[in-house]
Each structure stands twice: as structure tokens, then as C-alpha cells.
Amino acid sequence: MSNQPTSPVAAMATRxxxxxxxxxxxxxxxxxxxxxxxxxxxxxxxxxxxCEDAGMYEQIDPDRPVPKETVPLKHGANTSAQRFWDSDFxxxxxxxxxxLVRGRDPALEKLVDDIVDIYGRLQLPDGYxxxxxxxxxxxxRWTNMRDDHELYCAGHMLEGAxxxxxxxxxxxxxxxxxxxxxxxxxxxxxxxxxKPGYPGHQExxxxxxxxxxxxxxxxxxxxxxxxxxxxxxxxxxxEAEAQVRGEKPGEWYQKTPEYNQWHAPVREQxxxxxxxxxxxxxxxxxxxxxxxxxxxxxxxxxxxxxADLVGKRLYVTGGMGPSAYNEGFTEDYDLPNESAYAETCxxxxxxFWARRMLEMSLEGxxxxxxxxxxxxxxxxxxxxxGSVFFYENPLESRGNHHRWKWHRCPCCPPNIARLLAxxxxxxxxxxxxxxxxxxxxxxxxxxxxxxxxxRVAQRTxxxxxxxxxxxxxxxxxxxxxxxxxxxAWSHATQIAVNGVQLDPAALTTEGYARIERAWQPGDxxxxxxxxxxxxxxxxxxxxxxxxxxxxxxGPIVYCLEGVDNSVPLNxxxxxxxxxxxxxxxxxxxxxxxxxxxxxxVAKSAGxxxxxxRPQPAPTEPVQIRAVPYFAWDNRAPGEMLVWxxxxxxx
Ligand code: FUB
Ligand code: ZN
Numbered sequence: 062m063s064n065q066p067t068s069p070v071a072a073m074a075t076r077x078x079x080x081x082x083x084x085x086x087x088x089x090x091x092x093x094x095x096x097x098x099x100x101x102x103x104x105x106x107x108x109x110x111x112c113e114d115a116g117m118y119e120q121i122d123p124d125r126p127v128p129k130e131t132v133p134l135k136h137g138a139n140t141s142a143q144r145f146w147d148s149d150f151x152x153x154x155x156x157x158x159x160x161l162v163r164g165r166d167p168a169l170e171k172l173v174d175d176i177v178d179i180y181g182r183l184q185l186p187d188g189y190x191x192x193x194x195x196x197x198x199x200x201x202r203w204t205n206m207r208d209d210h211e212l213y214c215a216g217h218m219l220e221g222a223x224x225x226x227x228x229x230x231x232x233x234x235x236x237x238x239x240x241x242x243x244x245x246x247x248x249x250x251x252x253x254x255x256k257p258g259y260p261g262h263q264e265x266x267x268x269x270x271x272x273x274x275x276x277x278x279x280x281x282x283x284x285x286x287x288x289x290x291x292x293x294x295x296x297x298x299x300e301a302e303a304q305v306r307g308e309k310p311g312e313w314y315q316k317t318p319e320y321n322q323w324h325a326p327v328r329e330q331x332x333x334x335x336x337x338x339x340x341x342x343x344x345x346x347x348x349x350x351x352x353x354x355x356x357x358x359x360x361x362x363x364x365x366x367x368a369d370l371v372g373k374r375l376y377v378t379g380g381m382g383p384s385a386y387n388e389g390f391t392e393d394y395d396l397p398n399e400s401a402y403a404e405t406c407x408x409x410x411x412x413f414w415a416r417r418m419l420e421m422s423l424e425g426x427x428x429x430x431x432x433x434x435x436x437x438x439x440x441x442x443x444x445x446x447g448s449v450f451f452y453e454n455p456l457e458s459r460g461n462h463h464r465w466k467w468h469r470c471p472c473c474p475p476n477i478a479r480l481l482a483x484x485x486x487x488x489x490x491x492x493x494x495x496x497x498x499x500x501x502x503x504x505x506x507x508x509x510x511x512x513x514x515x516r517v518a519q520r521t522x523x524x525x526x527x528x529x530x531x532x533x534x535x536x537x538x539x540x541x542x543x544x545x546x547x548x549a550w551s552h553a554t555q556i557a558v559n560g561v562q563l564d565p566a567a568l569t570t571e572g573y574a575r576i577e578r579a580w581q582p583g584d585x586x587x588x589x590x591x592x593x594x595x596x597x598x599x600x601x602x603x604x605x606x607x608x609x610x611x612x613x614x615g616p617i618v619y620c621l622e623g624v625d626n627s628v629p630l631n632x633x634x635x636x637x638x639x640x641x642x643x644x645x646x647x648x649x650x651x652x653x654x655x656x657x658x659x660x661x662v663a664k665s666a667g668x669x670x671x672x673x674r675p676q677p678a679p680t681e682p683v684q685i686r687a688v689p690y691f692a693w694d695n696r697a698p699g700e701m702l703v704w705x706x707x708x709x710x711x
Contacts, residue, residue, distance in 0.1 A: 076352055076353070076354075076355040076421075077352035077353070077420040077421055078420065078421065078422075078423065078492050078493075079419065079420045079423065079490035079491060079492045079495075079497055080420060080490065080491050080492075081416065081420075081486035081487065081489070081490060081491075082485070082486060082489050082490070082491050082506060082507075082508055082509070083227070083486075084159060084162045084227070084228075084483055084485055084486050085162050086485075086506055086507045086508065086509075087485030087486065087488060087489060087504060087505070087506040088163075088485070088504060088505045088506070089484055089485050089488070089502060089503070089504045090502075090503040090504060091502050091503025091504070091521070091522070091523075092502055092503070092523070092524060092525075093481070093484045093485075093488075093500075093502045093503075093504070094502075094503065094504075095651070096440075096447075096481045096484070097159075097160070097163060097481060097482055097484065099445075099446065099447035099481075100156065100160060100447055100478045100481050100482045101160035101163060101164075101166070101169070101482070102447075103446060103447035103448055104156070104443065104447040104448070104474070104478045105153070105156050105157050105160055105169060105172070105478065105482075106168070106169070106172070107447070107448055108149075108153045108156070108474060108475055108478065109153060109172050111466065111467045111471070111474075112146075112149065112150070112153070112471075114467070115131070115467060115471070116128055116131050117146045117149070117150070118179070120143070120146055120192050120193070120196055120197065121146065121147065121150065121176075121179050121180065121183060121192040121196075122179050122182075122183075123179075123182050123183045123195070123196070124182065127196050127197070128196075130143060130197065131143060132469045132470075142469055142470035142471070142472070143193065143197070144193045144197075144209060144210050145193070145210040145213055145214050145262075145472075146192065146193070147191060147192050147193070147214035147217070147218060148210070148213055148214045148216075148217035148218070148264075148472070149217075149471050149472065149475055150176050150180075150217075150218070150221070151214070151216075151217030151218040151219070151220060151221040151222075152217055152220075152221065152472075152475030152476055152478070152479050153172075153173075153176070153221075153475050153478075154173050154176060154177070154218075154221030154222070154224070154225055154234065155217075155220050155221040155224040155225075155475075155479045155483075156475055156478040156479040156482050157169045157170075157172060157173045157225075158173070158221065158224035158225040158227070158228040158229070159224060159228065159479060159482035159483045160482050161228040161229060162227075162228050163482075170229065173225055174231075177225075177231075177233050177234045177237070178233075180218070180234065180237055181233060181237060183195060184237055184240065184241065187244055188240040188241050188242075188243050188244030188245075189202060189241065189244050190215075190218075190237065190241045191211050191214055191215075193209075193210075193214075194209075194211065203248055203249075203256060203258075204302070204305075204306060205261075205302065205306065206256070206258040206259065206260065206261050206298070206299070206302060207261040207299040207302060207303070207313075207321065207323075208261050209261065210261065210262050212245070212259075212260035212261075212262070212264070212265045212288075213260055213261070213262035213263070213264045213265065215238070215241060215242075215245065215265055215268075216260070216264035216265030216266070216267070216268040216269075217264060217268070218234070218237075218238055218241075219238045219242075219265065219268040219269070219271070219272055220267075220268045220271060221234065222234040222235040222237070222238040223235065223268070223271050223272055223275050224483075226275070227275070238272075242269075242272075242281070242284070245284075246280070246284065250287065251287075251291070256298070256302075257291060257298050258291075258298045258299075258302065259287075259288045259291050259292045259298065259323070260288060261299070261321050262321065262336075262338075262339050262342075263288075263321075263322070263339050263342040263343035263346060264342045264346075265285075265288065265346075266285045266288045266289055266342075266343070266345075266346025266347075266349070266350065267285075267342065267345045267346040267349050267413070269281045269282065269284050269285035269288075270282060270285050270346070270349035270350065270353060273285070273353070282350075282353055285346065285349065285350055286350050286353075286354065288346070289327055289343075289346060289347055289350050289359070290326075290327075292322070292323055292326065292327050292343075293318075293322070293323045293324060293325045293326045293327060293329075293330075294326055297318065297323060298323075299318065299323055315387060317335070319334040319335045320335040320336055320339075320387055320389070321335055321336055321339050322334065322335050322336075322339060322340055322343055327343070327347055327359070327362060328358050328359060328361075328362045329362070330362060330366065331362075331365050331366065331369065332366075332369050333366055333369050333370045333374055333381075333390055334389070334390050335387060335389050335390060336382070336387055336388050336389040337381050337382030337388060337389040337390060337402075337404060337407035337410070338382075338388070338404060338406040338407050338410050338472075339389075340389070340390070340410075341406075341407055341409075341410025341411050341413065341414050342410055342413070344363055344366060344367075344414045345410065345413040345414045345417050347359050347362070347363055348360075348363055348414060348417035348418055348420070348421065349417060351363065351421065352417065352420055352421050360421060360422075363418065367414075367418065367427075370411075371426075371430060373393040373394055374390055374393065374394075374395075374396075375396075376396055376401060376403055376438065376456060377437075377456070377597060377599070377611045377613075377618055377703065377704075378403070378408075378433075378434075378437035378438040378441070378454065378456060378618050378690055378703065379408050379411060379430065379433040379434030379435070379436075379437050379438035379439070380401060380403030380404075380407065380408050380434075380437070380438035380454045380456075381403060381407050381408070381411065381438075382402050382403060382404060382407050383395055383396055383397050383400070383401050383402055383403070384402055385400075385402045385453070388402060388404055389402075393602070394600060394602035394603045394604070396599075396603050396605055396606070397605050398455060398456040398457040398605055398606075398702075398703065398704055399455055399456075399457040399458065399459070400455065401453065401454065401455040401456055401457075402453050403438060403453060403454040403455065403456075404452060404453060404454070404473065405438070405439060405441070405442030405443075405450070405451055405452060405454060405473035405476065405477055406472050406473050406476045407438070408434045408435075408437075408438030408439040408442070408454070409434075409439045409442075409473075409476045409477055409480050411430065411431075411434040411438070411439075412431050412434050412435050412439055412480060412487065415427045415428070415430050415431035415434065416431055416487050416499070419431070419490065419497075419499060420490065422571075423490075423497055423544060423571065423573050424571040424572055424573075425546055425547060425548065425549060425571055425572010425573055426549075426571075426572060428499045428500075428546040428548075428572065428573075429546070429548050429549055429550075429572065429616075431487065431499065431500075432499075432500060432548070432616045433616055433618075435480075435484075435487070435500075435616075436524065436616045436617055436618075436689075436691060437616075437617070437618045437690050437691055438454055439477055439480060440477070440481075440691035441454050441690055441691045441693065442454065442473050442474075442476075442477040443474070443477045443478070443481070444464050444694075444695055445650060445651050445692060445695045446695075447478075448466070449464035449465060449466055450464055450465060450466075450468070450473055450474045450477070451464055451465075451473070451694075452465075452468055452470070452472075452473050455701075456620070456690075456702075456703035456704060457701065457702050457703065457704070458694075458700060458701040458702075459700055460623060460698055460699045460700050460701075462694070462701075463694055463698060464694055484500070485504065485506070487499060487500055488500040488501075488502060488504060488506070489506045489508055489517070491508050491509050491510060492510065492511075493510065493511040494510055494511055494512060494540075494541050494542065495510060495541055495542040495543070495544060495575075496508045496510055496515060496517070496541065496542075496543055496544070497543075497544040497545075497546070497573065498517070498519075498531075498543070498544070498545050498546060499546050500546075501519065501521055501523040501524075501529045501588075501590075502519065502521065502523055502524075503519060503520060503521055503522075503523075504518075504519050505517070505518045505519075510539075510541050512539065512541075513535060513536045513537065513539055514535070514536045515533065515534065515535045515536070515539070515541065515580070516532075516533075516534040516535075516536075517531060517532075517533055517534075517543075518531065518532040518534075519531055520532075523590075523615075524615050524616055524617055525645055525652075525653070525654045526592070527551070527589055527590035527591060527592040527615065528587070528588070528589050528590075529587070529588045529589075529590070530585060530586070530587050530588075531543075531585065531586040531587075531588070532583060532584070532585055533580050533582075533583075533584045533585070533586065534582045534583060534584075535580050535581075535582060537582075538579060538580065538581050538582070539579070539580055540577070540578065540579045540580070541577070541580060542575050542576065542577040543575075543576045543577075543580075543586065544573040544574065544575045544576075545573065545574045545576070545586070545588055546572060546573055547565060547569050547572055547573065547574050547590070548572075548590060548615070548616065549572065550595060550613065550615065550616075551590040551591050551592075551615075552591035552593055553589070553591040554574075554588075554589060554590055554591060555587070555588070555589040556568065556574055556576070556586065556587070556588055556589075557586070557587045558576060558578070558584065558585070558586050559584055559585055560585075560587075563576070590615070592614055592615040592643075593614070594612060594613070594614045594641045594643055594656055595612070595613045595614070596610040596611070596612060596635075596637075596707075597610060597611045597612075597613055598610060599611075599704070605704075606704050608706060608707055609704035609705055609706055609707060610635060610704070610705055610707045611703050611704050611705070612641065612656055612687055612705070614643055614654060614656065617654070617689045617690070617691070618689070618690045618703065619656055619687035619688065619689060619690060619703075620687060620688065620689075620690045620693050620701050620702060620703045621633070621685060621686070621687050621688075621700075621701065621702045621705065622688060622693055622694075622696070622699060622700065622701050623697075623698075623699025623700035623701070624696050624697045624699050625655075625685075625686040625687075625688065626683075626685055626686060627683065627684075628662045628683055629700065630700045630701070630702040630705075631702065631706065632662050632663045632665070633660050633661070633662055633683060633685060633705060633706065634660060634661050634662075634663070634680070634705070634706040634707060634708035635658075635660045635685070635705045635706070635707055635708060636660065636661065636707075636708040636710070636711065637707065637708070637710050638710070638711065639658045639659055639660060640658055640659075641656045641657065641658040641687075642656065642657050642658060643655070643656055644657065649688070650688060650689070650692040650695060650696075651692075653688060653689050653692055654689075655686055655687065655688055656686070656687040657684065657685065657686045657687075658684075658685060659682050659683070659684060659685070660682070660683055660684075660685045660705075660708070661680040661681065661682060661683065661708050662680060662681060662682075662683040663677070663678040663679075663680055664678055664679050664680065664681055665678065667679075680708075690703060
């Protein structure tokens with residue numbers, strides 16, 4: 062199949078220069094290897110059991126009696142997480158598939174096969190397949206694409222089908238989904254008798270591109286582009302559809318088309334607005350379509366949206382979407398800490414989007430952000446033992462925010478699980494005559510650079526230490542470029558090839574050091590990244606962080622927890638000159654670097670009964686200890702704080 066665009070919209074320009082390697086080509090060990098094992102051994106089987114306990118199998122299995130609704134409608138309207146349970150099964154299948162790449166596991170495979178068999182029985186002769194509409198709302202299918210998640214569920218099932226086929230060669234689910242897509246193509250489109258709709262929750266766009274890349278069948282790519290191009294066009298499909306349902310204009314629980322980003326055609330959108338996960342998935346799909354078609358009009362829009370997100374609307378953790386009301390964005394610089402919604406799925410989505418930006422344009426700002434969202438906003442969403450989860454990821458807690466076993470909206474656990482299980486595909490990238498390393502971590506990869514294969518081995522204790530040693534073994538001596546991401550936070554970076562020091566500044570453009578040479582099998586590259594503790598200050602427009610600092614070491618953002626600190630966290634102030642010692646503690650939180658130092662604490666002893674008085678409380682020194690944000694709430698419950706008060710300079 063040709064990759065040529067079929068529409069004049071698709072002006073030829075930047076196509077993807079890099080692609081993620083297939084998952085089996087990368088073996089992750091060390092920090093990420095431990096997480097993958099946790100997902101494989103604990104999270105994947107737990108997800109299945111908890112779906113069972115939540116009654117989800119009863120809904121999807123056509124051989125069981127139709128169950129009662131168990132998740133109440135929200136806002137008295139028509140939103141209920143139960144409506145998109147199929148998507149959770151899709152993500153569980155995807156997670157299991159990635160784990161199976163690591164090693165065959167009959168129990169895990171059976172878990173998937175059982176789910177696939179159920180969906181095989183559920184699918185209707187015309188190809189339609191959605192458990193909510195078939196079992197809970199018969200007769201209502203395709204009547205409310207704005208809210209109903211049919212295409213979202215199809216997207217997740219499709220991603221699961223592609224991943225499971227790639228992992229095992231089993232194509233039953235893939236065939237189910239191909240039949241379902243045939244059905245979707247007959248119902249949706251701009252042809253006579255079709256509904257010119259698009260998903261109310263984006264996701265299927267990127268899934269279709271994955272399917273296209275697997276099958277080479279262009280109809281899938283064209284459908285992805287249709288969804289991207291059609292979104293927000295006039296007349297607005299969701300308005301017409303609402304009229305058919307008899308709704309008055311604007312009579313909708315979310316009230317604004319910005320909520321699911323259909324307020325304007327995607328190329329005209331310039332602010333990240335609305336529901337955060339929807340936005341991240343949409344931008345990821347746009348990037349995929351831009352890369353496939355070389356569509357610069359999409360790429361330009363994405364760069365604008367990226368600048369808006371990272372410049373005005375992103376937490377230091379790579380979390381986003383402060384508001385619970387719309388699970389999304391509010392105003393520029395509105396980044397409250399304690400009430401931050403910052404859904405785990407949104408940070409996972411940012412990782413997806415960033416990797417796709419890197420595929421088009423190898424720029425460190427995308428790689429740095431991918432890493433920041435991954436290690437902080439996303440990874441915080443799962444406990445160290447892989448069994449309990451966060452949905453919201455606030456940056457401050459008074460001790461009342463805890464991980465849960467299950468949620469009435471269980472979207473986040475399988476999302477972080479599938480990301481972790483496939484992390485190898487985010488670490489490396491393959492190009493023609495070049496390869497790139499985005500993430501550092503103990504691993505081996507065999508990468509295809511067009512002319513041949515190159516084996517790359519990384520030895521490192523990253524993220525706790527900044528030294529990385531690579532052994533580069535091409536299948537035969539070859540000339541190619543190896544690009545290494547040099548994070549913007551790294552100081553005193555050093556690079557040596559076969560023991561010869563090179564000038565990192567001379568090699569580095571846009572955050573990647575490009576080492577182009579005739580490589581011999583066994584060549585070594587030593588990279589040193591300076592991991593000093595950084596104190597970050599927020600833009601003065603972020604009122605919630607005024608007078609406060611956040612601590613970061615390498616990609617890891619830190620927080621204080623009550624369990625480590627003897628005084629209320631907001632009574633602590635960190636003097637600007639306070640030294641912070643970084644120490645690796647093998648026995649703590651599965652082995653982390655902690656930051657320790659002396660700060661000051663306002664003494665309440667001796668204050669008396671007054672609530673207010675003209676004199677400030679006296680201060681005294683206090684020892685503080687900070688731990689990685691991702692690892693918080695894994696011990697005794699208590700307070701947590703990312704943005705610390707800064708003491709005035711001496
Ligand atoms: O609507 C499907 C998923 O549920 C969203 O992505 C999450 O934000 C949660 O609302
Ligand atoms: Zn979620």
C-alpha cells in the first residue's frame with residue numbers, strides 16, 4: 062500500500078523521521094524492568110479480578126442475564142463509566158499482550174482469550190459490538206456520539222487487538238475488530254445516508270493508525286484522517302445529533318463544545334481546552350495523521366497547542382487538568398495544588414503525544430516532557446506493588462488522599478499498566494540510517510536502521526545516577542548516527558566514544574547529541590548527565606505557587622511526606638541557600654534517592670490563644686526529607702507537599 066496522501070489537504074512536508082521499535086526488540090531491566098515485572102505479575106491479574114468483582118463480566122457476556130446498572134449516571138444526565146467498560150477490557154488486553162512479549166505466560170494468555178471469546182459471542186452479525194448498547198441500551202446505538210463512547214471503546218479494543226496479535230499471532234480479536242470497523246465505515250462518513258460524526262471521546266484515531274501500520278490497509282488510515290478532519294467542521298455534527306434527540310441547544314451537562322474539542326476544526330485550535338485525556342488522545346492522533354501524510358497544517362497546530370500546554374497549563378509533575386468538573390483545563394496559569402485533578406490518564410496521554418512529536422521532530426523539549434510526565438504524573442498513578450491506584454494526582458494533600466483498589470471509573474489503572482508494560486517502545490527510536498535514545502535505563506535493544514540492525518546495550522543506574530554506558534554493536538561495521546537526548550536539566554554533560562571525550566555542545570542540536578561515525582561492533586559511548594538537585598520556581602502568574610519552590614533531581618520531582626517529617630509541611634520554609642543532600646536508600650520505597658537538608662519551621666509553641674498578632678512566629682531549624690513524588694502514599698498515610706514555602710534569603 063502506498064503512503065501517498067489522497068487529499069489536497071495533505072501538503073507534503075515532514076513525515077515521521079523516527080518510529081518506535083517493535084516491543085520485542087527491546088528488553089528493559091533495572092528501574093523500568095522492575096515496573097514491567099510488577100505489572101506482569103501483579104497488576105494484570107489484579108485488573109482482571111477487579112473487573113470480575115465490579116460486575117463487568119456480567120455486562121459484556123451475552124450468555125449471562127442482563128445485569129442491573131451498577132454505576133449511577135452522573136449529573137443526572139447520561140454519563141456513566143459503565144458505558145465504556147469495553148474500553149477497560151481493551152486496555153487490559155493490551156497490557157497483557159505487552160507482558161506476553163516479555164515471556165509466554167499461559168495464565169495471562171487465557172485471561173485474554175476468555176475475554177476475546179466473550180466479545181466473539183457478543184458481536185452482532187452486522188459487525189456491531191458494544192456491550193453497553195447491546196445489553197443495557199438496546200436500540201440506542203449511534204444516537205449520541207458526543208457522549209456515548211462507542212468509538213472510544215472501539216479504539217481501545219482495536220489497540221488491544223493489534224497488540225495481542227503482535228504478541229501472540231492470535232487474530233481472533235483482530236478479525237472481530239476488522240468486522241466492527243467495516244460496520245463503522247458503513248454508518249459513519251459523509252456519504253449518502255451516513256452520519257458525518259466523529260468520536261465524543263477521541264482515541265480511535267490513533268488506534269486506526271496503529272492498525273494501518275500493522276496491515277498496510279489504507280482504508281484504516283483514511284478513516285483516522287476523516288475523524289481528525291471532520292471534527293469541529295460546520296455544520297457541527299453534535300448539534301445536529303442533539304436536535305434529533307430532541308435536546309434544546311446548549312442543554313448539555315458540559316455546556317461547551319470545548320469540553321470534547323469540537324468547537325473548531327482541529328487545525329484552527331490554539332488553546333488546550335476541555336477534558337484533558339480527550340485532548341491528549343486527540344493530539345496524539347493528529348500527530349500520527351500528520352506524520353503519515355506529511356501534513357504540516359496539523360503539525361503547526363500541534364506545535365501551537367504544545368506551546369500553550371507547557372507554557373501555561375501544565376503542572377511541574379507533567380500532570381494537567383486542574384478541574385474535577387470537566388476533568389480538564391480551566392484558565393491559563395490556574396494550577397491549584399491540593400485540588401488538582403491531574404488524572405493519571407492525562408499524563409499517560411501526554412507521554413503518547415510527546416513520543417509522536419519526537420517521531421516528527423527530534424527535539425529535546427518533547428523528550429524531556431515525555432520523561433517528566435512519565436516519571437511523575439503518570440507513574441504516581443500506581444502503587445509500588447502495582448495493586449492500588451490514583452485517579453487524581455494532587456500536588457498537595459492534608460492526608461486525606463489515598464490510593465484505591467477500584468474506582469467506579471476504572472480508566473487509569475489499565476492505562477498506566479499498558480504504558481509501563483510497553484515502555485521499551487518509548488526508550489528508543491528507529492530512523493533511516495539513524496537511531497535515537499529518548500529514555501535512559503538498563504536495557505538492550507536491537508534496532509532496525511533501514512540498511513541493517515544495530516544492537517544497543519545500556520548499562521546504568523538511571524534515574525538515580527547520571528552515568529550511562531552504551532555498547533553499540535551493528536550487524537557489521539556501518540556508518541550511522543546515534544542521537545542521545547541531553548535533558549535540559551543536565552549540567553556538566555560529558556560524552557566519550559571509545560574513551561575519547563567529545564564536545565557535547567558541538568554535537569548537540571535541539572536537545573539531542575548526534576554522534577555520526579563509522580561504528581564498529583563493540584564501540585562504547587559513555588554519557589554523563591549532571592543530576593544536581595534543582596529548585597524550580599513557577600511563573601509568577603501561577604498564584605498558587607508564589608513564594609514556593611519545587612525540588613527536582615534529574616527527571617524526578619520530589620515531595621515531602623508527613624511520615625518523613627516531624628512538623629506540619631506548610632510550616633516548613635526552605636532557605637534559598639540550604640544544601641540538599643541526595644542519598645540512595647536501597648531499603649526505602651524499593652530503592653530511591655532521597656533529598657535531605659535543614660530548613661526552618663515556624664514554632665507554634667508559645668504562640669498562645671490568639672489567632673492573629675503583629676509579630677511573626679519565631680523559627681527554628683528542622684531536618685527535612687523529600688522522596689520522589691511518584692512513590693508517595695506507599696507508607697503510612699499523611700500529608701504530602703510538592704511546592705515548599707521558600708524562606709527569605711539571609
Ligand atoms: O470517558 C472515559 C474516561 O473516563 C476518560 O478518559 C476519563 O477522564 C474518565 O472520565
Ligand atoms: Zn483515567
